[in-house]
Amino acid sequence: MAKGTRFATILDGLEVTMGLGIHPEELAAPQRVILNVRIEVDYPAPPAEDRIEAVLDYDFIRTGIRELVAGRHFNLQETLCEAVAALCLRDDRVCEVTVRSSKPDIYPDAAVGCEIVRGRG
Structure with a gap:
C-alpha cells in the first residue's frame, strides 16, 4: 500500500479488572490492569470530512479489549x-x-508490565 497520511490513535490508561497471572493470589481473584494502546494508522489522505467514518474509531478497541x-x-x-x-x-x-x-498492585512500590510492538509483515 502506498503511504499516505499517518495518524496515531491512542487509548491511554484503560483500567480493567481481570484474571491475569500465575501466582495463587492472582488465580484466586481478578486484579486491576492498566492498558495503553498506540495504533499507527495509514490513510490515503487526511480526512476530508469531520466524520468518524473517515478514521479508525477507538470505540472498537476499547469495547474489544x-x-x-x-x-x-x-x-x-x-x-x-x-x-x-x-x-x-x-x-x-x-x-x-x-x-x-501494567499490574499496578503487585508490589507496594512499583508496577510491573509488558510492552510489545507489532506490525504488518
Missing part, C-alpha cells in the same frame, strides 16, 4: 498484549500497534 478480558484468564501479560495487538490489526488500515500492560 473489555470483551477480550471478560472472556478468559490470561496467565501472562505477554499473551494479553499479543491478543490486544491482534485485535487492533484486524483493521487493514492499521500498520503498527504498541500495547503496554
Whole structure:
C-alpha cells in the first residue's frame, strides 16, 4: 500500500479488572490492569470530512479489549498484549500497534508490565 497520511490513535490508561497471572493470589481473584494502546494508522489522505467514518474509531478497541478480558484468564501479560495487538490489526488500515500492560498492585512500590510492538509483515 502506498503511504499516505499517518495518524496515531491512542487509548491511554484503560483500567480493567481481570484474571491475569500465575501466582495463587492472582488465580484466586481478578486484579486491576492498566492498558495503553498506540495504533499507527495509514490513510490515503487526511480526512476530508469531520466524520468518524473517515478514521479508525477507538470505540472498537476499547469495547474489544473489555470483551477480550471478560472472556478468559490470561496467565501472562505477554499473551494479553499479543491478543490486544491482534485485535487492533484486524483493521487493514492499521500498520503498527504498541500495547503496554501494567499490574499496578503487585508490589507496594512499583508496577510491573509488558510492552510489545507489532506490525504488518
